[in-house]
Amino acid sequence: MSQASPRPVDGGPSVTPRANTVVVVLALAGIVVSLMQTLVIPLIPELPKLLHASASDATWAITATLLAGAVATPTVGRLGDMYGKRRMLLVSLVMLVVGSTVGALSSSLVPMVVGRALQGMASGVIPLGISIMRDELPAERLGSATALMSASLGVGGALGLPAAALLAENADWHVLFWTAAGLGVVATLLVLLLVPESRVRGGGRFDVVGAVGLSIALLCLLLGISKGADWGWTGGVTLGLFAAAVVVLLAWGWWELRSRQPLVDLRTTARRQVLLTNLASAVFGFAMFAMSLVLPQLLQLPKATGYGLGHGMLAVGLVMAPSGLVMMATAPLSARISRARGPKTTLMLGALVVAVGYGLNIALMSAVWHLVLASCVIGAGIGLAYGSMPALVMAAVPVSETAAANSLNTLMRAIGTSISSAVAGVVLAQLTIAYGPVTLPSQNAFRVVMAIGSGAALLALAVAAFLPARRPAPAASAARTDAAVPVGAPSA
Template structure:
């Protein structure tokens, strides 16, 4: 292992090879493809009961199944990547995406569709794996910008996916959405095989099967209770039982991880202040980000008769939301420059403040389409800054051999925040309604409350980030006196 790391360090000190840009482009494209698949199903949600001949309640499993599979797969795939090769696990993830998309494309009933969506969800580890490959393969001076670009691919995929999916759904059979995802997955896999090298940095060891099973069980209980709580009732025995089981299993899992020699998640490393508070900030960011994804599309689509709805089509919603992801990608290089000059902690805190400002503006600017485009763009800028800084903070505090596992855990923390946020926002909008004709719709003040929660949780992310230890810049070496050099040469 020391020889491997030494070779890696020597290579990273060399000038950037011409293929660096190609590696970054291919990995970012893979991230965009995975993000696209999470978005492509959105236009189908209202029609799923009819398309799959099922009830509206059962149709929600098309979304829930992917959420649960992604939560389980992300930490497991990250650990396997550290052990057996990150490129190998990246390819497996992309092939799972292709397989899941194909199953969904061939589906006409609920059961095979849910199976396809589960298999698709297992590809969620692509972005942390891609960043881990970058850490192993790229020169140090390129890593910051590349990491920010890879992180931004999540937003770009979402931004492009919604208008693309809406257009396809309006002009073609809905199965085409999934065939498109399968073809893009094949293209990404081929590019990875041809252009991305496999890193020699591996941790080896034995896989923590018990730890993986325990964490998976805890996450399924937690996220299933959160995602279904609104349907089952938050005080129902099923919801409370799942949440209680999640707590108990997590405690037992933590006990096991601290005592096993080769844990799935190194909790001692995760408890380091830089990793811990970065992960806490990620949860808070996840809590914040769903506010925009939920509020803006509804404001755009609600009928103008409400007095605050804009009566737009789903395609228009996608076009309004698209600048969010494009701004994220544009801001990625700026995030890297700020992190290099001031440190990633500063970048993360700045990103949190920008997101809070965006939500604050939305409290008063929500009556025109350009208002929502502006808010979406500002929030996207804040996300771009923050997402570029989080992986840098995590990588700065963990060994190279644990990169993929640590980044996957950080991604998981953000996903848990999003899940909790969706539940909270759903409760708020369900309680604060108004009636248009005979139909109850979310009230304008309900949207404002959700946006205020988004601003508040963004400020919570700022507070969490403020506790991250500030990294000291390296002290430059003192110049060697000329007399010493002459003596050494003699």
């Protein structure tokens, strides 16, 4: 009898003593990348002065990260399926380190925008990490590990805010970027030393036309959403960008359906489970972001308004941090519910909890503990829902398309978040009160935003209700026996 191969022929996972190490390292990489998203939040009011730019131009330091992440995420997902997920994970982390270093050396707008764009190109780390877990972990570990990896997006953001605020208040702002660069180096070395490369490859040629087309469409869409308030929602530039996004997306879809090796397999994406999960992810991303917009402003508005709590950015971070810990704590619970009742049930439960959290926030917003309670409830719902989405996607796609499918799901959440930011911005700008020489969002404006967030969570619940009935766990699903050829295995 020959010795057992260290990797099954079908590319499925084998039990290794390094499984725990792989999970910890990948989750750490996810947290480091999500920290980057909150890095500049404490600096936003000061960016025009720090970068010697106008307030409108300074927002490009935020917009550049969003646009680069949207373009990079689906591209690195497909490249990961073709050439190695660990390889593309390392490339993404290197981009984070380089971007952080450029930001740390910047003192004007252009290099800062370049650095932030490079940081945004690391956004594919979390879907790549989830895909590596599918290839490397035993079935009994996959659910809890992917739930933890998904939660790392919220965990890093919530825990990074107080840390960034503390550094910004007590050190030169460049230290924020040097810290991000240092953490990126640590994550890169740990992945290089401790995470194995998956033997599952999809092969084929990279769809350059599809990648360019999708990138142009996303740039037009997200640029219109993120800058629409500055340029005017009915202005020619904004409407032109939206029209271009529609036209390019239609042309891109036509190309992808006729391509033998598309960037995104639209036929797989159109499967009921994948399509509804992505739709629910977009709506849920919309719902999730309302908390990040409302709570910091309520905490920082002057007490003289009658509803502001008059605290600084550090207090904002400390209030938001518990929600990140709650997300991490609910990750194993999400996996347990998914094993017992299916990930569809977990997603529906998470959406319901988020809706309840916003309902609480509408009624309770007059004390710090009110906001801590609401953010923790919302965080629990996010942790439940985020843990279920990869399971739903991976159970319905071939193993050779795991990274691309998870990247598309992450992209859908990002689009929902961007739309949420734009909608909330319009509401807060329209419902205002006079406060001395300035106008501030009214208390009713915050309540409307929270009501919209609650409604979006209920809509995600309704979408999830139409998902197919429970399917086998992704680790045991027939998708693992897809025709992907492990590296080194003989081809047919």
